[in-house]
Amino acid sequence: MSKLVDGVPDFLCKPAAIDPQLFPAIQEEAYKLFLEMYKNVPDTKRLFYYFQKPEFQTSMSLHCPILLGEIRRLNLYSLFVRLLFVQDYYKPENPMPAHRDYPYNFSYDNLGLNIPVRNYDHSYTVFYEGQDSVENNWDAEYEHALGTPNIRVAVLGQQDSIREIARFKIDRPVWINSYALHAARHDPQSDSENPRLILSLRFASMKHLFDNGYFDEHLVAN
Numbered sequence: 001m002s003k004l005v006d007g008v009p010d011f012l013c014k015p016a017a018i019d020p021q022l023f024p025a026i027q028e029e030a031y032k033l034f035l036e037m038y039k040n041v042p043d044t045k046r047l048f049y050y051f052q053k054p055e056f057q058t059s060m061s062l063h064c065p066i067l068l069g070e071i072r073r074l075n076l077y078s079l080f081v082r083l084l085f086v087q088d089y090y091k092p093e094n095p096m097p098a099h100r101d102y103p104y105n106f107s108y109d110n111l112g113l114n115i116p117v118r119n120y121d122h123s124y125t126v127f128y129e130g131q132d133s134v135e136n137n138w139d140a141e142y143e144h145a146l147g148t149p150n151i152r153v154a155v156l157g158q159q160d161s162i163r164e165i166a167r168f169k170i171d172r173p174v175w176i177n178s179y180a181l182h183a184a185r186h187d188p189q190s191d192s193e194n195p196r197l198i199l200s201l202r203f204a205s206m207k208h209l210f211d212n213g214y215f216d217e218h219l220v221a222n
């Protein structure tokens, strides 16, 4: 595909170099972290909340030692600054709009290390080409809920201009380029009662890890 924009990685989705043997335990850890972090949110069914360092650190140390061990093994711990849970309910009449995450902080902060946690068997992450909407964004509705100031979390694509270019079933830890227009989509047999739950880890600028080849050499699974 053509480059998305200068200074942004041009891949959409790559498998992450998390030890596959640890993946089931990491999923259980992530679910415990979700239950803990969502004790204090005002709307437990909301699509997502961002949590900034340090507000997740105590809970994560308590509930996610194996995942943190992998983050440390990959030499990512010092860059790990933000996380979000995405709860996407299957609503055919109101699907998730195509959007870019956090688009005004360019460079490499838009990479997500996404870990599927629950109900992902019949769901996909779909990528699109298309124009950004100049009007709609998620600032007001999806502002950060806790502790930190509001951040601009996403900009929507113009829904009549978008065209699907790729889709990935996320059934293992992956790197997602959330700068690219994307959304979650579901098969009709999806569980409409329980949302697809994804934990997405975000990092401070990773540009040097691309420049020196570390990302492809050590952070992507073979």
Ligand SMILES: [Fe+2]
Residues within 6 Å of the ligand: 099, 100, 101, 178, 182
């Ligand atoms: Fe997103």
